[in-house]
Amino acid sequence: MATIKDVAQKAGVTVTTVSRVLNNRGYISDATRQKVYKAMEELDYQPNEIARSLYRRKSNIIGLIIPTVSHPFFGELSNYIEYYAYNYGYKILLCNSQLDRTKEREYIDMLKRHQVDGIIMGSHTLEVDEYINLNLPIVTFDRCISDNIPYISSDNYQGGKLATNLLIDKGCKKIAHICGNLKLNLLANKRYKAFIDMAVDRNIEHITVQTDIKVFDINQYEKLIYNLFKDHPDIDGIFASSDIMAAYAIKVCSQFNKNIPDDIKIVGYDDVKIASLVIPQITTIRQPIEEMGKLAIELIIKQINDEKVLMENIFPVTLVERYTA
Amino acid sequence: MATIKDVAQKAGVTVTTVSRVLNNRGYISDATRQKVYKAMEELDYQPNEIARSLYRRKSNIIGLIIPTVSHPFFGELSNYIEYYAYNYGYKILLCNSQLDRTKEREYIDMLKRHQVDGIIMGSHTLEVDEYINLNLPIVTFDRCISDNIPYISSDNYQGGKLATNLLIDKGCKKIAHICGNLKLNLLANKRYKAFIDMAVDRNIEHITVQTDIKVFDINQYEKLIYNLFKDHPDIDGIFASSDIMAAYAIKVCSQFNKNIPDDIKIVGYDDVKIASLVIPQITTIRQPIEEMGKLAIELIIKQINDEKVLMENIFPVTLVERYTA
DNA sequence: TTGTATGCGTTATCAG
DNA sequence: CTGATAACGCATACAA
Numbered sequence: 001m002a003t004i005k006d007v008a009q010k011a012g013v014t015v016t017t018v019s020r021v022l023n024n025r026g027y028i029s030d031a032t033r034q035k036v037y038k039a040m041e042e043l044d045y046q047p048n049e050i051a052r053s054l055y056r057r058k059s060n061i062i063g064l065i066i067p068t069v070s071h072p073f074f075g076e077l078s079n080y081i082e083y084y085a086y087n088y089g090y091k092i093l094l095c096n097s098q099l100d101r102t103k104e105r106e107y108i109d110m111l112k113r114h115q116v117d118g119i120i121m122g123s124h125t126l127e128v129d130e131y132i133n134l135n136l137p138i139v140t141f142d143r144c145i146s147d148n149i150p151y152i153s154s155d156n157y158q159g160g161k162l163a164t165n166l167l168i169d170k171g172c173k174k175i176a177h178i179c180g181n182l183k184l185n186l187l188a189n190k191r192y193k194a195f196i197d198m199a200v201d202r203n204i205e206h207i208t209v210q211t212d213i214k215v216f217d218i219n220q221y222e223k224l225i226y227n228l229f230k231d232h233p234d235i236d237g238i239f240a241s242s243d244i245m246a247a248y249a250i251k252v253c254s255q256f257n258k259n260i261p262d263d264i265k266i267v268g269y270d271d272v273k274i275a276s277l278v279i280p281q282i283t284t285i286r287q288p289i290e291e292m293g294k295l296a297i298e299l300i301i302k303q304i305n306d307e308k309v310l311m312e313n314i315f316p317v318t319l320v321e322r323y324t325a
Numbered sequence: 326m327a328t329i330k331d332v333a334q335k336a337g338v339t340v341t342t343v344s345r346v347l348n349n350r351g352y353i354s355d356a357t358r359q360k361v362y363k364a365m366e367e368l369d370y371q372p373n374e375i376a377r378s379l380y381r382r383k384s385n386i387i388g389l390i391i392p393t394v395s396h397p398f399f400g401e402l403s404n405y406i407e408y409y410a411y412n413y414g415y416k417i418l419l420c421n422s423q424l425d426r427t428k429e430r431e432y433i434d435m436l437k438r439h440q441v442d443g444i445i446m447g448s449h450t451l452e453v454d455e456y457i458n459l460n461l462p463i464v465t466f467d468r469c470i471s472d473n474i475p476y477i478s479s480d481n482y483q484g485g486k487l488a489t490n491l492l493i494d495k496g497c498k499k500i501a502h503i504c505g506n507l508k509l510n511l512l513a514n515k516r517y518k519a520f521i522d523m524a525v526d527r528n529i530e531h532i533t534v535q536t537d538i539k540v541f542d543i544n545q546y547e548k549l550i551y552n553l554f555k556d557h558p559d560i561d562g563i564f565a566s567s568d569i570m571a572a573y574a575i576k577v578c579s580q581f582n583k584n585i586p587d588d589i590k591i592v593g594y595d596d597v598k599i600a601s602l603v604i605p606q607i608t609t610i611r612q613p614i615e616e617m618g619k620l621a622i623e624l625i626i627k628q629i630n631d632e633k634v635l636m637e638n639i640f641p642v643t644l645v646e647r648y649t650a
Numbered sequence: 651t652t653g654t655a656t657g658c659g660t661t662a663t664c665a666g
Numbered sequence: 667c668t669g670a671t672a673a674c675g676c677a678t679a680c681a682a
Contacts, residue, residue, distance in 0.1 A: 049438045050378045051675035054658050075400035094419040113374045278603045376659035380674050
């Protein structure tokens, strides 16, 4: 790889001059500018961003820590995050924590060593104090860590309310909520809260099942739901905390010969692509994934530029009625 | 952020010594070693990987260019790629080309500027010569670029053969193949080849529809398949070149009130998670995604270490019979 | 308009 | 066993 020195030599000038034309700083005669351009061309010169980063103390890299990009929600989110990052001149270092504590901690350290300019946290297995001492622009998804770390979420309570009320309005008498592990202190737990509130409020029999700590490990879903149906054959409504869970619920329904939506109704959450792809198409609570990804990048960049940011960023949700409820 | 200088100062030694304990090089007395450790601890020192990269001329970063991580196949693949990269001490810079020529080119340049140690190419919109001149360890998925760039693929011809023969064996009389754009010079085109060969060989009426150039843009699938069904209502077998396409085919079948597998049979490709999640569960050709991701990393690393690598890396496929055929 | 010298944080070479 | 010092590739302050 050619360096700035090679270019300088070839163009018969010093590195300073080359640097100048590279960054359009200060005055340079058109003649030398052309010479430099020519030399750069001939050598296929690309400035070394590592060296630039070192000098500027800024890498233009943002770390993204999520449970796993293979989960459709995070896959779609990551796609948008990377898209907008790139538009703003930033790059994304991808980290799949697999919701493993040790791995998440190692990733954070690794990102700091690599001098990332900020971290987007979609994985939350650590305690609050491990995050607040990071001393780095951060934005989290779905978790409120402290009052000076901005977070992004959908209006979980409202989403839970819409979903639960829909089930009840449609005549369900015994409803279940399938959700991630409530010990994880996530804002998604508000969906659970809303579920309970509505069910109690409207005096409907209800039950909740949680995943284990590895919330996004989809391999556990089927058994979880299977057992739910086995223990409670009379359930006639399900509010699943993700579309993937809802899809598994549909699958298990077919094993139990339960007819959707006649025997049992299902509402999902997220509105990922497959929600409208599977048959029956999933009635769900839509999160604006693209907007959320875009804002994550904007919040990181604002912090990098020392601009003020809103700490609480809650996006409205919408009920998308399809076939399952 | 504390630097090695700060540590040196605090420990009352020079940076040389600190660097030594950091890298376990040369002799150092246990006393000073402890002093240095203590200072590092107190300052929460993390070595600056940017500076290290500059000196070593090695970033330990691998660039990953794919169409989009939101597509389940690439989402799952990326998860494994990142997983194994991390195990080997490498990090992944994520690039979603969206199958845009300009973007792909820009990403390649960007990755070179950032001094990545290698590039994994899952997106192929450019001409051969744009790839062969980049002078960097590369491995591609599903495309043979030149005889000194290793590529990874599944046994596409065998996959196409298995799928097509299954349809015919099960009694289909008029079969269709839905695939990506054949102008893209991908190895996946061998599935098409096998489809044609088998159909001709066994004298079965057949037809093919292709996506446009943006092969992984799933928004076009539904209309494509809808039109296929409209133009050819008598199709009774479909070989889709991905499980996602297969899922869309299922969806459209329900719109046409076609019964699966009685009226029409469908075979997908990939065996991503959702193939066994949707109802009816998709009969498909399985690619070993994890192994392929793992090998991609290993091939890159071997090249980085100047070891010999196999150029052609074709994984066997297996027919997974489920419900749709 | 261009060049010289210095520093970004680290590692390696060579003395001591 | 430890310390100066140069170098990695680039960008800036200051001179000329």
